[in-house]
Amino acid sequence: MISLAGRDILHGWGKFVLTGVGLGLLIGVTLSMAGVYRGMIDDAQALLDNSGADLWVVQKDTLGPYAEPSSLNEDTERPIRAMAGVDRAAGVTYLTMQIAHEGTDVRVMVVGAEVAVPGEPGQPPHLLAGRRIVQGHYEAVADVKTGFAIGDRVKVRRNSYRIVGLTSRMVSSGGDPMLFLSLKDAQDAQFDKDSDAIVRQRARTASSPVLNPPGNPAVAEAVNAVQASSNNVNAVLVTVKPDADAGQVAAAIRRWQRVTVYTRADMESILIDKMIANSARQIGMFLVILAIVSAAIVAFIIYTMTIGKIREIAVLKLIGTRNRTIAGMILQQALGLGLIGFAVGKIAASFWAPFFPKYVLLLPADSVRGFFAVMAICSLASLLAIHAALKVDPAEAIGG
């Protein structure tokens, strides 16, 4: 038996393909939305993976350092470093800000990490080009997505930094590329007051007889020095020894330190279940709406195509074509439309994904799920047209 659906498609292939392309662009948008969601999760996991930490020690009762502000004294790391099961511990700072570069603003997450010893938690785990930070000040390593090149100078707050290395996939949970500085530079950038505030603070100190006792200017100098410097970090990143259990080490830190400690699983939960939960729901809503719109479009197209063939269907029924053959023809056309649409959508989504400002991750498993969803939607959408075709009276082919 010949394929009636295939012959009908071939007969009007131009119209069919154009319709499929239109549907495909819609499917491409749907796949991209799923890719945006996957990209957000991947960004969050990359943030955790690349930090190199097993535990995150943050200010007591906060969800820091990524979901809420957290501030700890940098000395917190020292007793932690000495605890059983702890391999390494290092303070880090995180600050998201805009940096002017070659006439445009680049949004980055400035990360302050201990740079004295290679491999400390918080440092970029790999470099694409250049070298790691070796000087205590004014050097930076940037993610390639910043668009910075080795040798470029970028200004963060009052100071200028030279890019000495490039890394990749180092992004915040929001997808902003990272710029690594030494911890001290990053602390300055994060906690520095502006000049006007320093002048006013010094004037206030000078006018206070308690902070500026007559005959002893060293007290005021010491106060000013303390006020102008910062030794806070946002979190202490901890790696545990290979034979240690991260959960037990976390429990021990919680018991002895007035801090909150998160394991990798806790932090994944914070990032994925709390931070991007609303975005995920938002995207989920878009996916549902796009699926409904796609179904409505397929249903309308297939219904219109069927209504346009009422006379042929009546003739087919009159000369002995079974209802299941006619229903099969319509279903095959709907699936054919879905197949073209999916192929176009997949190609389109793969083509335009790199141009999205945020990371779009198109997983093969999502494509497979998307394919079956498209086929299911097309099958459902064909029901209306099949119903209309089955209602056609073969007597319509006979005049009178």
Next chain:
Amino acid sequence: MAEGIRIENLVKTYGSGDTAVHALRGVDMSVAKGEVVGLIGPSGSGKSTLLKCLGAVIEPTSGRMTIGDRVIYDDRWKAGDLTALRRDLIGFIFQAPYLIPFLDVIDNVALLPMLAGKPNAQARKEARDLLEALDVAHRAAAMPSQLSGGEQQRVSIARALVNRPPVILADEPTAPLDSVRALAVVDLLNSMAKQFDTAIIVVTHDEKIIPTFRRLYNIRDGVTIEEERGVLKAQAAK
């Protein structure tokens, strides 16, 4: 001659009670194999209703219908599968050819044997043989839109004949044609009826072809009057 189709006392009533419409009041008709008869009558006389009953498209209210030795209807359908019955026992030729526009000529004709379960190659061979008999085999690969009106009508005749049905119902087959082509189609139907031993009923208003029928059924107010060569032969008035 062996009998092709016979109907006896066929009644079709639409609705019931005071609003009932008696479209067929007891029609008798018989067409032998190899014979072509005309069915004429004014608008509203019941021609289309009779055609739809003969075509197993609508169910009569009562009466009896046989095709060959097979009882098709006897106060109820005797065949469980009317789709298969239409496919295997009845061929249709329409006022317009109504070829399937997305199938080429040979597959328009081969579709019926394919629907009956024959392999594609065999169905196409049977279709080609018929197209040759009807002198349109040279257009086998053409699409219907590329054919002339006469060629389309020949292809539709081939489609009606391809399953070798004992009965063919032709609904105004010459309406869109000029005199020469209309008479040619009637000649063709006569020739095909004899060649394929098929009973053909031609419903027509076409004055040009009415004189060509050896036998005519004139339907008026739901009853048929049989005429032979223009002579009133019998009246089945009810």
